[in-house]
Amino acid sequence: MADSPIEQFEIHQIVPLIKIAGHQISFTNSAAYMLIAVALTAALMLGATAGRRLVPTRMQSVAELSYEFIANMIRSAAGEHGLKFFPLVFSLFMFILFANVVGLIPYTFSVTSQLVITATLALLVFFTVILHGIWQHGLHFFKLFAPSGVPIVILPMIVIIEILSFVARPISHSVRLFANILAGHITLKLVAGFVTAMIGGLGVLGWFAGTLPLAFTVALYALELLVAFLQAYVFAILTCIYLNDSLHPSH
Amino acid sequence: MDHDAAKFIGAGLACIGMGATAIGVANVFGQFLTGALRNPSAAGGERNTLFLGFALAEAFGIFSLLIALLLLFVIK
Numbered sequence: 278m279a280d281s282p283i284e285q286f287e288i289h290q291i292v293p294l295i296k297i298a299g300h301q302i303s304f305t306n307s308a309a310y311m312l313i314a315v316a317l318t319a320a321l322m323l324g325a326t327a328g329r330r331l332v333p334t335r336m337q338s339v340a341e342l343s344y345e346f347i348a349n350m351i352r353s354a355a356g357e358h359g360l361k362f363f364p365l366v367f368s369l370f371m372f373i374l375f376a377n378v379v380g381l382i383p384y385t386f387s388v389t390s391q392l393v394i395t396a397t398l399a400l401l402v403f404f405t406v407i408l409h410g411i412w413q414h415g416l417h418f419f420k421l422f423a424p425s426g427v428p429i430v431i432l433p434m435i436v437i438i439e440i441l442s443f444v445a446r447p448i449s450h451s452v453r454l455f456a457n458i459l460a461g462h463i464t465l466k467l468v469a470g471f472v473t474a475m476i477g478g479l480g481v482l483g484w485f486a487g488t489l490p491l492a493f494t495v496a497l498y499a500l501e502l503l504v505a506f507l508q509a510y511v512f513a514i515l516t517c518i519y520l521n522d523s524l525h526p527s528h
Numbered sequence: 529m530d531h532d533a534a535k536f537i538g539a540g541l542a543c544i545g546m547g548a549t550a551i552g553v554a555n556v557f558g559q560f561l562t563g564a565l566r567n568p569s570a571a572g573g574e575r576n577t578l579f580l581g582f583a584l585a586e587a588f589g590i591f592s593l594l595i596a597l598l599l600l601f602v603i604k
Contacts, residue, residue, distance in 0.1 A: 283601045350576075453587040456594040463597065511583035514576070 282466040286390055286459070306386045307394070314375040314388065322371075343371070347513065354517035355524055362520050365405065369398060370513040377458060377505035381498070389508075390458045392451065399451035402516050410523035421526040450515060457508050461501045469494050535599050542596040549589025556581045 292304040325336035333341055347367045351359045373389060380387025389395055410418035422439040423432065471490035476483040529537075560578045564571035 353576075449587060452591060452594065453583070456590040457586075460590055460593050460597065507579060507583055511580060514580055 281470065282463045285386075285462060285466060288391075307388055307391060310379060310386050310388045311372075311376065311394075313379060314372055317375045317379070318368075318371040343367075350514055351517050351520075354514060355521040358524050359517060359520055362405075362517075365402075366513050366516055366520075369402070369516060370509055373398070373454065373512050374506065374509035377509060378502070380458065380462070381501055381505060387458055387462055389454055390462055392455045395451040395455040396447070398454075398512070399447040402450065402519055403447040406519050406523040409520075410526055413523070414526055418523070418526050421522055425527065446519060450512070450519075454508050454512055457504055461497075461504055465494065465497055465501060468497055535603060539596040539599040542592050542599065545592030545595075546589045549586065549592070552585040552588070553582060556585050 289306045290301070290303040291306060291309060294302050294304060296302070321336070322340050325334070325340040328334060328337060330337060344367070347370055348360065348363060351363055351366055355362070376388040379385055380389065407418075410421070422436050422443065424435070424439070427435050468490055472487045472494070475487040475490065479486055556578070560571075560574065560581075563574070
């Protein structure tokens with residue numbers, strides 16, 4: 278019983294591809310669900326706006342609303358210059374949103390519950406911030422770590438603390454999304470397991486007693502849906518805030 | 529101490545962090561409500577900051593839950 282909530286996160290190989298340095302590279306169920314998330318995003322954005330009507334249909338309105346939502350988020354967090362990062366932020370938001378929501382369907386694999394995937398996305402943002410900052414501002418980018426108005430006496434300590442908190446960003450960025458989705462799915466599996474455990478343990482009485490964990494599972498599903506949206510939104514808005522640091526580095 | 533017993537005690541201790549996080553998250557919403565009841569017309573504009581603050585505060589509770597799950601299911 279203690280093992281079963283974790284088994285849903287196992288990676289299964291679907292099509293073995295090549296072997297690199299002793300590691301088998303294959304098309305796994307994780308890769309399949311990532312492709313599904315991308316395909317759904319493309320279907321929504323391309324398919325809904327194919328008609329290009331001036332007065333939008335419902336689906337086109339959904340696509341336009343999501344565009345405006347992200348564009349407003351970038352404008353408020355990073356200013357008008359931040360809109361050059363719109364494709365990155367929009368892709369991150371839609372991919373994480375669809376990956377989270379598709380992972381909630383029973384018997385699917387939740388892509389964002391793998392640390393390697395969220396760490397890849399967070400490191401993508403981290404290196405984009407550093408490389409764009411250095412490319413645009415040169416070494417003046419490192420003024421980010423020395424805020425103005427700090428007394429010279431404590432400046433070395435402040436610089437060290439700022440660097441540490443900067444390096445801690447991709448860690449918290451990735452682990453927040455990963456742990457939220459992982460914990461949600463484990464809890465769902467556990468509470469749903471209580472339903473069958475009640476039926477198995479109490480017999481006929483368990484059929485009636487089992488409605489309580491079932492109701493709790495339904496409530497938990499609603500919470501997990503909220504968490505799916507919220508975590509995608511938080512990932513995107515933190516990306517915008519970090520990108521603002523690379524666009525306007527002086528405090 | 530028995531290896532498995534130490535694992536379970538560690539997992540239980542990690543859950544204390546979630547209690548502290550509950551206080552933090554409730555603080556975020558409480559302060560938002562205080563401000564919103566004083567200035568209701570400005571409350572809608574700050575809703576995005578509310579959700580951001582909630583997710584950032586909840587993140588630390590999820591980190592401690594992650595430690596507990598690591599101890600229970602990953603450490604052999």
